[in-house]
Amino acid sequence: MNHSLARRALGRDGLVVSALGLGCMGMSDFYGASDEADNLAVLHHALDAGVNFLDTADMYGVGRNEELLAKVLRVRRNDVVLATKFGNVRAPDGAFLGIDGSPGYVAASCDASLRRLGVDHIDLYYQHRVDPKVPIEETVGAMARLVEAGKVRFLGLSEANGNTLRRASGVHRIAALQSEYSLWTRDVENDALVACRELGIGFVAYSPLGRGFLTGAIASTDALDADDYRRNNPRFQAGHFDVNRLLVDALTALARQRGCTPAQLALAWLLHQGEDIVPIPGTRRIARLDENAAATRIVLSRAELQAIAGVLASHPVSGTRYAAANMATVNA
Incomplete structure (x- = not known):
């Protein structure tokens, strides 16, 4: 079964993807243990449902996420618009070693990803984080x-600010910027998203459901696995969690009135921010994937969008989206 799912263009040069992508990070890292058979079932179901835009990175699981996708790409390469990233360097044991945007590292990382993925080209290749030690012109x-x-079709950046995007675009056309954007993370609206539209760059929104918080399904951090990194995320911490829960409760009430889930409302809101925006929620469950995909068919009225704006104005988010060290690497 291949259900029709709307398509959206990223950039101006012919990169077209499903209006909703699938972030694959959590299948291999950061959100606790997962089952490979379940993950493969979700990946195949996504393609069957018309979700063709799969997002990974060399750092997810220190290469294991790319190796997971290789098992799908081996039989369904033509069904996939494949995106991966380089630049966040990790040791074999997972320790973070920094950011590298040097030309030699770019070339070596691409070759390593191609080997792990088992493909001869990557559709969209991102710099995962901007390296402050290397001019963006050299990296791009x-x-x-x-x-x-012929190893890569289109180029992207992640968590780059407007000035960096403009400099990068002077070297080569950039198809997409991938940065965090959701009902509780909107800083891109005042800079990066403005530059994207000025330059004709598509916008890929990661963590569009606030790392699961906006679904309303997380009652407390105690429900998370012991090794789930969200336990250390500021917005999930005591002093912030309960404040942010008030925002989710208000959005849940609006979703109930609309006859959808909070996750669907959050994704529909993002999709209504512009035809150049493609959210990539992650999931390890088929039911969640179907729920998310259904959000592409929700049409919000002006009154509903105004009601959401009112909730956002009256319920400020509490806590930064990353710990201090990681905040230094975003909007760079």
Whole structure:
């Protein structure tokens, strides 16, 4: 079964993807243990449902996430618009070693990802985080050479600010910016998203459900696995969690009036922010994937959008979206 799902363009050069993608990170890292058979079932179901935009990175599971996707790509490469990333460096044991945007690292990372993924090209290749030690022109120049070599079709950046996007675009056309954007993270609206529209760059919204918080399904951090990184995320911490729960409760009430779930309302809101926006919620459950995909068919009225705006104005988010060290690497 291949259900029709709306498509959206990222950039101006022909990259077209499903209006909703699938973030694959949580299948291999950060959110506790998962089952490979279940993950593969979700991946195949996503493609069957028309969700063709799969997002991974070399750092997710220190390569294991790309290896997981390889098992799907081996039989369904033509069904997938494949995105992966480089730049966040991790040791074999998972320790974070920093950010590397040097030309040599760009080339080596791409070759390593191609091997793990078992493909001859990557559709959309992102710099995962901007390296402050390397001029963006040098990094993008190295990425452009991957396009010339046929290893990559389109280029992207992640968590880059407007100035960085403008400088990068002077070297090579950028198809997409991937940054956090959701009902509780909206800072891109005042800078990066403005630059994207000025330059004709598509916007890929990661964590569109606030790492699960906006679904209303997380009653407390005690429900999370012991190794779930959200236990250390500021917005999930005591002093912030209960404040943020008030926002979710208010959005849940609006979703109930609309006849949808809080997750669907959050995704529908994002989709209504512009035809150039593609959210990539992650999930390890088929039921959740179907729930998320259904959000692409929700049409919000002006009154409903105003009601959501009212909730956001009256319920400020509490806590930064990352701990201090990681906040230094975003909007760079």
